[in-house]
Amino acid sequence: MSKQDRITPRTLKGFRDYPPELALPRERIIETARHVYRSFGYAPIDTPALEYLEILTGKGSEETDKQLYRFTDHGSREVGMRFDLTVPLARFAAQYAQQLGLPFKRYHIASVWRGENPQKGRYREFMQADFDTVGSTGVASDIETVVVLHTLLRACGFERFAIRINHRGVLDGVLDKAGLAGRSAPVLRALDKLAKIGPEKVAEDLKQTAEASATQIDAVLQFASLTGENATLLAEIQRLVAGNATGEAGLERLRETLTGVAASQIDPGGEAAVRIDPAIARGLDYYTGLVLETLLTDLPGIGSVASGGRYDNLAGLYTSQSLPGIGASLGVDRLLAAMEELGQTGAARTPADVLIVYFAEDRLADYLRLSATLRAQGIATELYPEPKKLAKQLQYADKRGFRVALIAGPDELARDECQLKHLATSEAISTPLADVVTTVRRLLDSI
RNA sequence: GUGGCUGUAGCUCAGCUGGUUAGAGCGCCGGAUUGUGAUUCCGGAGGUCGGGGGUUCGAGACCCCUCAGCCACCCCA
Known part of the structure; x- marks a missing residue:
């Protein structure tokens, strides 16, 4: 045309x-x-x-x-x-x-x-x-x-x-x-x-x-x-x-x-x-x-x-x-x-609270499992669709207004842990995968 | 529906009485920094000047039409 x-x-x-x-x-x-x-x-x-x-x-x-x-x-x-x-x-x-x-x-x-x-x-x-x-x-x-x-x-x-x-x-x-x-x-x-x-x-x-x-x-x-x-x-x-x-x-x-x-x-x-x-x-x-x-x-x-x-x-x-x-x-x-x-609409461009970083390409199954676990407990969660570099994904999380980024690279996964990063303060805490729901919830409640 | 003001980059705007290749800040993309965004530094891309027609040697600027936003009338959420 x-x-x-x-x-x-x-x-x-x-x-x-x-x-x-x-x-x-x-x-x-x-x-x-x-x-x-x-x-x-x-x-x-x-x-x-x-x-x-x-x-x-x-x-x-x-x-x-x-x-x-x-x-x-x-x-x-x-x-x-x-x-x-x-x-x-x-x-x-x-x-x-x-x-x-x-x-x-x-x-x-x-x-x-x-x-x-x-x-x-x-x-x-x-x-x-x-x-x-x-x-x-x-x-x-x-x-x-x-x-x-x-x-x-x-x-x-x-x-x-x-x-x-x-x-x-x-x-x-x-x-x-x-x-x-x-x-x-x-x-x-x-x-x-x-x-x-x-x-x-x-x-x-x-x-x-x-x-x-x-x-x-x-x-x-x-x-x-x-x-x-x-x-x-x-x-x-x-x-x-x-x-x-x-x-x-x-x-x-x-x-x-x-x-x-x-x-x-x-x-x-x-x-x-x-x-x-x-x-x-x-x-x-x-x-x-x-x-x-x-x-x-x-x-x-x-x-x-x-x-x-x-x-x-x-x-x-x-x-x-x-x-x-x-x-x-x-x-x-x-x-x-x-x-x-009046500036009361907020800046968020996503309804989800948590972005799970797609870190290691071969750990997709782990990320999918984590996403499902969080969602099953009522926590709106998005999994980044591609294993792009970490900085890119964090930038995306920040721009869209996610409150928490969940980072689980090979190191964390080897210890059955993940990192939860509070985007607004840039504080990151480690948590056992078994406790991820309660920790995320505590983080979100504290914000 | 009637009248007024406005329309230039993704956003906010500059562009003197018409005069060469249209600028700034912010944003965006890339790099410094191949496991950490929002700060810093370097580089880069991006513009049918709302659209169409006209006047002119020459129009972002002037004229006409049109579309849209804002304001007033009217009315209302």
Whole structure:
């Protein structure tokens, strides 16, 4: 093939490749999410990447409709690629409601697609790790959602983050009292931008998109600009929603949620990580109760890495059965981008801990036996594939991020021993072959 | 989708108002060191200047188109 005919290897805008040093921490996030979700009793499901177009359109917001990847398949069906995992859950729950039984708790870790312009932490193909409880309206599920997110972020190695929570009922109450009840969608959308663009621009926005009066704008901004400790906020909000049933109910729910979170003892240091934020509204139309977003303290600009909320009737478009639920979604690839930016991805390019040096060509059987012994005890072990010179193999071990090199040349083998070299400190110790597993394990534990 | 900035070696970047054979640091390969990597010394390889077209005696630089990244709008994970 001539040079001109050759196809340039490249990836589509907004789509990315994951080399080992990225795929390794990415898989770690996925495994952590899976582990945390399962520990709370959520069961895995999976659904197709492609759905009938009618399943997907008109569900998230008009924006998601615009971003939908859609096409006609080979059988002339109008189809679309899922843009989140919540809509497929709604379809799934409606379709199998009879067999599933309620409440139904599921997690779903999979890729979704949105045709929007990419930025850092914002891709056209990205993975979400969702967990939801369908069929329960109790506050316990609200509490659990916050607790799961907190546990998950901690398990991913984050200490500095804030789960910001709010309640749509409170928002509705405030809007109702201000006489803006019918215009909640544009108002909430404007509110959502408060932290980013400031009160003046939000006011302008409210005036234009929601045709709000000066008094109305004032009422909304006064609410959204509230800051302080959760207890203070609860009291302030109480004042603002007083006399409005929806608002008071929402506030009470928010209070119960915070009390429950405290009882869950996820945050022994206090309430710092879970905070009421009156400006959190969420653009998605289907939320009706608790709404939440998670921001990383050291990288707020990348946006929410995990968010969600309560929806009272997600499956209403597919079934007459009422299927309320609550859940949240971890943005796996956004969190990964944040970790990259913060230098938290690590440098390892191998999942194995031990590299066995292929030292003497005629001792391959010994090396294979040693490899098998270590692996049988759960120690990930790679045997170098060729009897190249020692320096080469050690260099390889170092570059890939192995922690221990096992060296067994003719001298060591003659004494039924091997050498274990700790790559980071360059310390080497000798150990009898019979003890190799315990010694390696001790070495790895000490690192 | 709209607008702005950017795109030079594997990586980070330099390259003055267009002027000979496009540079640096790091990395990579080889050797000093045929049983010990990451340090030191010596040598070496590596560039369609994102891609295509145009202006010009001459383009990495200027113009147009295109692809990609980043940022903003919008929206969100």
